[in-house]
Amino acid sequence: GAVVSQHPSWVICKSGTSVKIECRSLDFQATTMFWYRQFPKQSLMLMATSNEGSKATYEQGVEKDKFLINHASLTLSTLTVTSAHPEDSSFYICSASRGTAHPQETQYFGPGTRLLVL
Amino acid sequence: GQQVMQIPQYQHVQEGEDFTTYCNSSTTLSNIQWYKQRPGGHPVFLIQLVKSGEVKKQKRLTFQFGEAKKNSSLHITATQTTDVGTYFCAGPGNNRKLIWGLGTSLAVNP
Numbered sequence: 001g002a003v004v005s006q007h008p009s010w011v012i013c014k015s016g017t018s019v020k021i022e023c024r025s026l027d028f029q030a031t032t033m034f035w036y037r038q039f040p041k042q043s044l045m046l047m048a049t050s051n052e053g054s055k056a057t058y059e060q061g062v063e064k065d066k067f068l069i070n071h072a073s074l075t076l077s078t079l080t081v082t083s084a085h086p087e088d089s090s091f092y093i094c095s096a097s098r099g100t101a102h103p104q105e106t107q108y109f110g111p112g113t114r115l116l117v118l
Numbered sequence: 119g120q121q122v123m124q125i126p127q128y129q130h131v132q133e134g135e136d137f138t139t140y141c142n143s144s145t146t147l148s149n150i151q152w153y154k155q156r157p158g159g160h161p162v163f164l165i166q167l168v169k170s171g172e173v174k175k176q177k178r179l180t181f182q183f184g185e186a187k188k189n190s191s192l193h194i195t196a197t198q199t200t201d202v203g204t205y206f207c208a209g210p211g212n213n214r215k216l217i218w219g220l221g222t223s224l225a226v227n228p
Contacts, residue, residue: 032214034215034216041223042220043218043219043220043221044161044206044218046215046216046218049213049214049215093160093161095161097214106163106166107151108163109153109160109163110160111159111160112160
């Protein structure tokens with residue numbers, strides 16, 4: 001159990017376009033989903049925490065108007081990179097947490113989305 | 119703010135040698151988690167330690183949580199090429215976030 005899918009796995013787009021990434025928990029309800037960005041050979045950088053039905057909480061330095069997060073249900077969260085630029089090229093990974101009833105705060109990761117902005 | 123430090127950043131070993139990565143938190147942790155990320159892949163949950171002084175084993179992997187619940191280690195006995203990847207430790211922060219170490223990248227020469 002605890003499978004998280006992410007779509008698409010690869011995106012190549014032109015500068016100025018918007019890209020939507022979906023994150024789904026397939027076999028459990030995710031009370032909280034997290035969005036990370038990871039640059040090559042670096043650690044995970046948390047972008048925002050998303051709870052179903054409420055606004056996402058963004059980390060310091062992350063532009064909420066540029067990285068739009070919607071958590072419409074307990075199994076789906078989306079990240080939209082608006083007006084993408086080459087510096088937004090990165091590996092975007094979502095994770096989902098089942099809540100404190102299960103291994104405390106364990107996060108289950110999606111396979112990630114590699115975004116390349118030309 | 120709360121920080122989790124991890125050393126070493128990189129480690130090269132010959133296949134069959136042992137490997138250890140260390141994790142230190144600036145604050146006491148309620149638990150610590152370890153994840154493995156293969157090259158090109160995503161982090162995969164390995165284990166969670168909760169109790170002070172806890173030791174858990176998964177085949178050739180031994181995980182320890184310090185008595186003060188501020189440090190942890192992951193030891194791999196007799197490394198294999200399948201152990202290649204980056205190992206991250208992470209501890210809970212505020213608002214259900216995880217505070218991540220920078221990871222230790224392990225390379226194994228066959």
